[in-house]
Amino acid sequence: MRRLKDYEKVVGKETIEEIRSKAKKFSGKHIVCINSTYDGGGVAEILNSFVSLFNEVGIDFGWRILHGSPDFFMITKKFHNALQGDKIHLSKRKKEMYYAMNRRFSEFTHIKHDLVIVHDPQPLALIDFYKKKQPWIFRCHIDISNPNTVLWNYLKTFINKYDRFVISKEEYKKELSIPQSIIAPTIDPLARKNMHVSQKTAEKFLVKFGISTDKPIISQISRFDKWKDPIGVLKVFEQVRKKVNCRLVLLGSLASDDPEGLTIFKKVEKRVEKSKHKNDIKIILVNNNFLVNCLQRESAVVIQKSLREGFGLVVAEALYKKTPVVASRVGGIPLQIIDGKTGFLHEPNDIKGFSNSIIKLLGDEKLRDEMGKAGKEHITKNFLITRLMLDWLDLFEMYFK
Numbered sequence: 001m002r003r004l005k006d007y008e009k010v011v012g013k014e015t016i017e018e019i020r021s022k023a024k025k026f027s028g029k030h031i032v033c034i035n036s037t038y039d040g041g042g043v044a045e046i047l048n049s050f051v052s053l054f055n056e057v058g059i060d061f062g063w064r065i066l067h068g069s070p071d072f073f074m075i076t077k078k079f080h081n082a083l084q085g086d087k088i089h090l091s092k093r094k095k096e097m098y099y100a101m102n103r104r105f106s107e108f109t110h111i112k113h114d115l116v117i118v119h120d121p122q123p124l125a126l127i128d129f130y131k132k133k134q135p136w137i138f139r140c141h142i143d144i145s146n147p148n149t150v151l152w153n154y155l156k157t158f159i160n161k162y163d164r165f166v167i168s169k170e171e172y173k174k175e176l177s178i179p180q181s182i183i184a185p186t187i188d189p190l191a192r193k194n195m196h197v198s199q200k201t202a203e204k205f206l207v208k209f210g211i212s213t214d215k216p217i218i219s220q221i222s223r224f225d226k227w228k229d230p231i232g233v234l235k236v237f238e239q240v241r242k243k244v245n246c247r248l249v250l251l252g253s254l255a256s257d258d259p260e261g262l263t264i265f266k267k268v269e270k271r272v273e274k275s276k277h278k279n280d281i282k283i284i285l286v287n288n289n290f291l292v293n294c295l296q297r298e299s300a301v302v303i304q305k306s307l308r309e310g311f312g313l314v315v316a317e318a319l320y321k322k323t324p325v326v327a328s329r330v331g332g333i334p335l336q337i338i339d340g341k342t343g344f345l346h347e348p349n350d351i352k353g354f355s356n357s358i359i360k361l362l363g364d365e366k367l368r369d370e371m372g373k374a375g376k377e378h379i380t381k382n383f384l385i386t387r388l389m390l391d392w393l394d395l396f397e398m399y400f401k
Helices: 004-011 011-025 042-056 070-083 092-107 124-129 151-157 199-208 230-241 261-273 289-298 313-320 351-362 365-382 385-394
Strands: 030-035 060-065 115-119 136-139 162-165 181-182 216-222 247-252 281-285 299-304 325-328 343-346
Touching: 004 011, 004 281, 004 385, 011 385, 042 060, 042 092, 042 313, 070 092, 070 151, 092 124, 115 124, 124 151, 124 181, 124 351, 199 289, 216 230, 216 313, 230 247, 230 351, 247 261, 247 289, 261 281, 289 313, 299 313, 299 351, 313 325, 313 365, 325 351, 343 351, 351 365
Parallel strands: 030 060, 030 115, 115 136, 136 162, 162 181, 216 247, 216 299, 247 281, 299 325, 325 343
Antiparallel strands: none
């Protein structure tokens, strides 16, 4: 089990002492986070470390996971897609089912905490089913730069009942009647997904999953989701493969609150079968954080060709391991990549731009090393979990004076 003191070797003693000092003010306070899945996706990963570390510094931090039916998660997936710009038929039935599932969860979830943090739209409506005696904060991790207006107006009726709206970047701010704060997500440098692994160990582990390092590896690691554009990644690879003898690995998993994942995965499989370079394409459907760690370290280039992206922590993960990233200029990705210094940014549908940047990196080991070092430095300074704890401690001070 990781302890806060273990992070001293990464961020320094001063940062750890600052966290302990600020946390003392809230000793014994009872806080709860509520989201919709314990595994699969950035929110669950953040909470797995976040909650434990806050408990260690004396804050009584709980974590509740909304229990939803398959129909409920199909509806909230449509909500997710619509918040990122898709069309939606927001029928009376959809709203009733969404509301009823939140009501049911409230019946066996007792909230007597000093502060409540609700993550993303699935449990958003819970606020209607409690006699609100404490501050409620809504933390939205989605790219809401251009949401579907009909859905946004519906969800806004719940959001305005909260005490604060927290998002990942300035561009996500909206016209609301409540205060808004920006807190960017972070990675845990000591988690199994990010801890140090030797090259020998990484290569040996990749072999277990049929991944050979005899050629340069390009990888995209993400859920199988249309917004991650895995089909677009295949198109980029086919252009790169014409110039460079390399291999593509698509590694992903399925989240319990995302019913579309398996459908997208099967579409990718069919598309790979049609590629003349299919023998150099490896698709892996597994939830294995150590495999992610090894693959990001052994990749020559990591790609993140998202069409929309709330933040995209896989970018920070790869950069922290000194692997350059070629990614879309969307959502929170530009906060992580300094274009031309730690990687390259392109418009999501710029197949030629993606291909040219990857070819450039594959042909220039010195450039990869320079970008890798700059990437690790940038992430260490700005996107590690200790910074996230400090940001939330500052926010808690607004409510616990």
